[in-house]
Amino acid sequence: MKTIERRSTCPINYSVEIFGDKWMLLLLRDLMFNGKNSFLEFRASDEKISSAVLTEKLNILLNEGIVSKVTSPKNASKFLYLLTEKGIELVPFMVEFLNWGSKYNPDGGPKSLLERIKKNKKKAITELQDKLRSQQHAYTENRINAF
Template sequence: MFNGKNSFLEFRASDEKISSAVLTEKLNLLLNEGVISKITSPKNASKFIYLLTDKGIEMVPLMVEILSWGSRYNPDGGPKSLLYSIKRNKTKAITEIQDKLRSQRDSLTENQTTTV
């Protein structure tokens, strides 16, 4: 949502060091719940891209609150530029994040058939 990652390998390479089996399980859960969708990568037909659905994008305000709360107790955690934007104007930051996510999703899904 905040880091611009959208492929299995990008998620796998994250600092969290999640195992492939657990990542697969969590992605399938998010797919089944309609939080994300899965499409074939426009650059590599053997690769899938995971994108937030409207339901997932509606979670941005909640995730911003969690990120803000966490940064109070872990000042080194979270993307600094995003935290700064949130502190300056939370409503504007949330709208900008949601608009960016929708725009990215829409540009990737043009002329694509969604795969579930």
């Protein structure tokens, strides 16, 4: 697995080294806003990430503790990627990215989420984080109950 070589201890540098390319932000988008969790779902995104790049980026997210990898309860040969608490803490950041992007590119974005954000950003963020925590908890419970 590829590890990130840190250039410095600067917090901004740390963030840029993890999220400083388009693929990481698009993977977070798919996990947070589009309900995607599997390798094939990520590959089916409009941006057409290659399998090699996707594997590399998922491994970085795993190594950094931003996602966890669990076996699908429906198919034991399929893995799902879920945001950890560390990843869920990125929701406010991604909401701001979504907001900014929708302001200057109004043709895109999840309309219902954007409307909820405009109405009450803090509530929309909390609801999204709670939904992601519930998802993580449900898969964790399924794994525990399987034993």
